[in-house]
Amino acid sequence: MSSRAEILAAVRKNQPSSPAPLPDTQKFWHEVDDVYAQFNIILSGIGGKVLEIKNWEAGQEYLKEHFNGRIVSTLEGFEPLPESDPHALADVELCVLQAQFAVAENGAIWITNSALRQRAAAFIPQHLAVLLKKSDIVPTMHHAYARIGSADYDFGVFIAGPSKTADIEQSLVLGAHGPRTMTVLVLNE
Amino acid sequence: MTKTLAQHPDLADRFNRDENRVDWHDQTLWWVRQKRDRAAHTLETDWEALRQAASDIKDNVLANLADYLEQFERAAQANGAIVHWATDAAEHNRIVLGLLQSVGATRMIKSKSMLTEECDLNDFLAQNGIEVIDTDLGERIIQLAEEGPSHIVMPCIHKKKEEISDLFHEHLGTEAGNADPQYLTEAARGHLRDKFLTRKAALTGVNFAIAETGEFVVCTNEGNADMGAHLADIHIACMGMEKIIPQRAHLGVFLRLLARSATGQPITTYSSHFRRPAAGKALHIVIVDNGRSRQLGREEFRNSLKCIRCGACMNTCPVYRRSGGHSYHNAVGGPIGAILAPNLDMHQFADLPYASTLCGSCSNVCPVKINIHEQLYLWRQELTRSGHATQGKKAAMGLAAWVLSNPRIYRLAGKMGRWAMRNLPFSINNRFNPWYKQRELPAPPKASFREWYLKNRVK
C-alpha cells in the first residue's frame, strides 16, 4: 500500500463521525465608521507610514525626494519592474507597487502576482511603497476574503508594515530580511 | 533496556538554579501574554465567538479530514504543485532529501517549520551531506548555538542578547561585546541575504492549507519564507496533515486569531498565499502523518490536532515560564507539547502531562479552544492504564486510596500523622521531604475538625 493510501485509510478509520457543521461567520461582519482612520492608526502603530496624496504625480515626487538609489515600479514614472530573474532585484532600494485593497483592522494591504509582476518584488527591496485608493479599504478580514472571493491568483500576500523581528529578547527591530520601511500612499479620488 | 531520560522535574530544577534568569524568562513571556490580551481586547465583542468559530471549523476538518486531504491534493495538483505523502518522520526526511538530490542541491535554506523540528530534518540532511541554513532569526541563532528551539514562535526566547552577541561574534564576526538587538539583527540580515541570493532550494512550513483551492498560507514577520521561496528554483512546503482548512474564507477567522494570540500583533507582517509555482520553478508539498492519524483516533486527545501553533499556551503557562522550553525535551514544549508528545512516545514523554498544575489558563487563551488542561488530566490516566507509572507510585497510590476510602483508617492515620508532626517533627521535616525543602508544613492541630464537631456539636 502506498503511503498516501495508508494515511488516508488510517484517517478514514479514525476520524470522528460527528456531523460538525461549519459555523456562520456573518456575525463578525461589522462595519467601521471611518475605515481609513482605522487603517492609518493600525498601520502606523506597526511601523508603517501612511501618507495621503492628491494625485499620483505628487506621490512620485514624494518618493523621488525621500528615496535614493534604484527605484523600480509597476506604475508609471519609475524604472519598470523587470519580469526576469528575481536575483536582478537584489540592489533595488525602493519598489513601488499598487495594492489591490487594504484591511482597516490590521493595516494589511493585499496584492497578487499580477500586480507584483515578480513575487520577490515585495520582499527583496530595501524599502517598499504601495499606492492604495482610499475607497479600497475594507473593515475586517472577513470582508477581505469576501472581496478576494474565488480570485484566480498564483500567489497573493497580505503585507502589514515593514519586515520585522523581535527574536532577540523581544526587542522589536524593523527590517529583518525584507523591506525596512513600508510607505502607503493613499490616493483620495 | 530502558534509556535514562532527562525528566521535566530535573530539567526544571536545573533551570531554577539561576533565579534571576527564571524571573527574566517569566517576565519576558508574561509581557507577550499581556500583548496578546491587549490585541484580543481590540476585538472584545467578537473574540470568544471567533475562538468558537475557529474551533468549530477545526471540528469540521477533523470529521472530514480524509476528504479534505484528497480535495486539497487534487486542487494542488491542478495548480501545478507536486504532492507527496509521508507516514512518518523518516519518510518525510527521505522525501525532502530525494527532492534535493533530484535537482542536485547540496545547500538549502529553510524558514521556520516546527514539523521539520519534530522530524529532526536538519540532522538527517546534515548526515546526508546537505547544508541547511535556518533563516528565521531566532532559528538561526539556536542553529549557531547547536540547540533546539525553546518556543514554537520565539525559538531563542531563552537566550540573552549578550549570549547572542557572543555567538554572532564567533560565527558572523560582529564586534565583541556589542549586544544591541538592532546591530545584531542587521548583521544577521547581511549574513542571510547572501544565503537567500545563492541557494537554489528553499523549504518552508505551512500555516494553513486550503482544501477548496489547493493553496497554502505561510505567515512570517521577517519575510524569510518569501525571500527563500521566491529566490529559489525549488520550493518544498512541509505540512502536518491537520493544517487543512476547508475554504479560503475561513482564513478570515484564523488570520484574525493567529497573530493576536501569538504575539499581540493584529496580523503577521506577511501572510503569503502560495497557489501555483512561479514560471519555470517547482513547488512540492509534503503532507505528513507522523502519529497524527493515531491521535485522531484517540477520542479524548484528537482535539489537540486543532492547534494552529500560536504559542499562546506557552506564554500563559506559569510552569513553562518558570521551567523553560527545553525542560519539555521535545520539539514542541509547553502545555500543547505536553499533550502532543505522549502520542509520539508514551515512554519518553510520560513526565510531561505532570508538568502542570492543571490551572486551566492554557485552555482559555487557546484560540481554537483546545481543552489542554483537561487533556493533561486524561493523559495521566492513559499513561497509568498503559503501564507508564512507576512501581513506587502505584504502591503509594494504592495505599492512599485504601486509607482515604476507609473512614476509620483515614481518621487513625490523620491522628497518628498529626501526633508525629508535633512530637517527632524530624520524621517529616527532613531533606527527603520535597515539601520541606523550601516550605514549612502546616502546624498540626491537636483536634481535627471532626473531633471538634463531635465535642461541640454532637450531644
Place this chain on the structure above:
Amino acid sequence: MKVGLFIPCYVDQFYPQVGIATLELLEKLGCEVGFPLQQTCCGQPMANSGFSHLSSGCDENFVQNFRDFDYIVGPSGSCVLHIKEHLHSQAAPAEADQMRLRVYELCEFLIDVLKVATLSARFPQRVGLHQSCHGQRGLFLSSMSERMEPGFSKPGQLLGMVQDLDLVELTRGDECCGFGGTFSVMEEAVSVKMGKDRLADHLKNQVEVITGADMSCLMHLEGILRRQNSPVKIKHIAEILNAN
C-alpha cells in the same frame, strides 16, 4: 434547606478553624447544616496522579455520606470541582450524577443559592485575594484574564461586604500559585518558585492577610511565608466572612 458540610480531608486534619468558620457562617445565614461523620476525601489526589480508577472507594463513601442533603457545600474549590466533574458511583449511578449538580463551593453557594447581599462581618486589614485556579477557571467563581468577558468575582463580591476590609489589586490578578496537588512535591522547584512569585505580588502591594477560597493553595503559600519568617498571615475566606 438542608446543607451537607463537606470538609475536605486536609482541612479536617490541618485547618479545623476553616471548617468551624464555614459551619458558623452557614448557620448564621439560616442554613440547617449537617456534617456527615464518615466523610474522608473527594478522591482527587489519586485522580490527578493518573489513578482515577482508584478513587471509586472515595466516590462511594462520598455518595453514602451526602445523599440526604439538598446542597453539599465545601470550603475548597478544587475538591468541589473534582466532585462536580468526576463523582461516579457503581452502587447508585443516578444518585451520584444528581449529587454533582448539588455540590457547591462556599462562595458560589453564598452568592448563587443564598443570594447573600450583606454580611455582618468586620475585618479591618489590608487583604490580598488569591484566585485559586480550580475555583476560578473550573467553577467560574471569577472572570478570568484570559477571556474577553465582563469582569466579576464572587469571592471579591463577598469580601466587598465585609466592613473595614481593604482589598488590594494585584499586578497579576489570577496567576496560579504552583500548588497543584502532587505537583507541589514532584515539581518542587517550579512549584516553590511559582508560590514565591505569587507572594511577591501580594507583598509588593503591602497586604497584611492573604485569603482565598481554597485552603490547599493557601497551605502552600503559608508554608513559604513561614519559611521566610514573614509577618503576613493566611486566612481562608470563610474565616474573614465569619469574622466579627
